[in-house]
């Protein structure tokens with residue numbers, strides 16, 4: 267297996283639209299500072315700059331260094347756990363409706379931005395498919411598709427033969443598809459957003475780690491080791507990579523380490539019978555099985571670890587074996603790339619804005635659906651930067667709420683994985 271070597275991921279190794287940015291030097295005044303150069307940061311910067319707001323993005327490493335540059339590239343306009351009726355029950359009709367509408371249009375927003383700004387990122391808006399692995403899961407996805415369709419979304423249920431036709435994989439009992447979802451190259455997309463934000467007037471600084479955000483009369487001073495920015499408003503968009511900057515914030519979510527692999531390109535004979543339409547797939551298993559192709563016909567999948575020791579070698583091989591078995595591919599080409607990244611997952615798996623002080627907000631919209639959701643979050647945060655009250659935005663907004671016993675609880679998703687795998691197997695036999 268060849269590794270990503272110095273690259274952080276397949277996408278960092280292969281995306282072509284790279285351009286360096288300088289580190290922050292000296293002192294600048296802007297309206298809005300964004301801390302973190304991922305989808306959330308660049309979508310906010312782009313939408314804010316388009317409104318004529320002066321904005322600067324500070325990234326500790328390079329553009330898309332975090333989850334943005336290490337994900338699988340599925341563009342998914344729904345929530346990982348809750349469907350619309352559950353969201354209404356959880357948040358109430360008014361706030362629930364606003365959050366549902368926010369998510370419903372999120373994939374369209376991504377693909378519209380890509381088209382409008384001619385971002386070259388292998389984007390394909392051909393649908394996101396969720397096949398059902400059991401009869402009980404099929405009932406859930408039928409209800410899910412119905413709820414989204416009732417809200418005017420292009421959601422369709424699929425019988426087992428339709429799933430087989432679309433995916434090339436046997437054994438699923440049915441599923442559903444949101445036709446507005448799709449796939450893209452996340453690094454090329456993030457770099458494209460950054461370029462576009464810059465053209466609209468945003469300033470972008472790499473290798474500019476924020477070390478402090480200090481309250482001042484009328485705003486904040488954001489400091490790096492080589493400079494500082496003064497602004498009335500600051501967005502912390504560091505997702506699961508911001509623990510050093512704000513330890514309290516880091517106790518409000520579960521930091522999940524997720525592994526990804528890409529095989530060597532598939533020969534035409536095998537490629538043509540799998541995913542002929544090029545959609546993204548994430549099934550209903552608790553130990554989620556995902557797959558898609560990149561622009562070079564590499565098969566991409568992901569997974570998690572139970573025990574961290576030795577995981578860098580062990581887990582990618584296990585994901586590859588699982589793909590070969592579940593997709594019935596005895597001739598699956600070898601692993602070519604393996605990498606991992608950290609995702610922030612909220613206890614209720616919903617996006618949220620965290621109130622850190624007057625004019626200081628942290629935005630979390632990850633929960634495994636970050637491409638569509640963080641892009642959409644950036645658009646509404648630009649409204650906030652332009653003067654809208656944060657409580658009027660479609661995302662829940664509240665002070666930080668640390669998870670009790672976080673030191674221990676943060677390992678729960680990994681420790682529960684064997685139980686999830688067992689339950690998946692029992693479901694399949696039921």
Ligand SMILES: Cc1cc2nc3c(=O)[nH]c(=O)nc-3n(C[C@H](O)[C@H](O)[C@H](O)COP(=O)(O)OP(=O)(O)OC[C@H]3O[C@@H](n4cnc5c(N)ncnc54)[C@H](O)[C@@H]3O)c2cc1C
Nearest residue numbers: 302304306326332333334337340476505607632635636637
């Ligand atoms: C392996 C993996 C697979 C995934 N697959 C998918 C998928 O297929 N589809 C999907 O929708 N979502 C997926 N996700 C989730 C998605 O990638 C994230 O939700 C999204 O990228 C989060 O973007 P972000 O901008 O909020 O944060 P990030 O992309 O994590 O960016 C945070 C940035 O903040 C920077 N930073 C941290 N501290 C500082 C500081 N002090 N100063 C300056 N900068 C700082 C970091 O360097 C980093 O670049 C996946 C996540 C992972 C990890």
